[in-house]
Amino acid sequence: MKTTPTPSDPSWFERPSNIRKMIIALVIICTGLALADLFYTNPHPHFPIETSFAFQAWFGFVSFVVIVFLGRLLRVFVSRPEDYYESQEADHDSDR
Template sequence: MDNEKQYLFDNPKNIQRVLYLLYACCTLLVILDFVIHRHVYHSWENLPIFYPIYGFVGCVILVLIASWMRTFLMRPEGYYDEPEADDNNHSTPTSDDDAVSGHATDAKKDIGDRNVDA
């Protein structure tokens, strides 16, 4: 275990450094918003720190809409699993060798029986 390779973000100090760099970039961009002249089309774009507030509100609205959409788009955990086979209609092979050798012929017949057009 002592010979494991250390990656960049395994050290918590490096994570703190990246976060401080992110905070510094955000602060610099907010300061530059007061300095740089922009050609605006609407009067509300002249408000100080309009674009950071606009971006933050947009992200919050996006998360709220996504959480609301989750209520009707969410499917149960086993939704995409294959349906359970009935014991009366289908027989399942006991091992992979049976399916390959042809001993379980009923299981091979079931492979293509889920055709929508039929």
């Protein structure tokens, strides 16, 4: 007989033991892919730096970090106060 999980039960992805297993699996996979670069040579690199060890891995990581910091910088220009829409509604209601 199946029991239905109660809403207070954490899902498989929320259990700390499973989170640790996922992180370990991710590290193993990433390490394995970086080590696979030892056995692969790019036959047509466009730039000499592309032949360096694990170029795709570190280039992707650096690109991700740059995008995150650019997003934080963009937030300074496009963010609005928390009550931005509420203050506009209050001004609009007072005009009536």
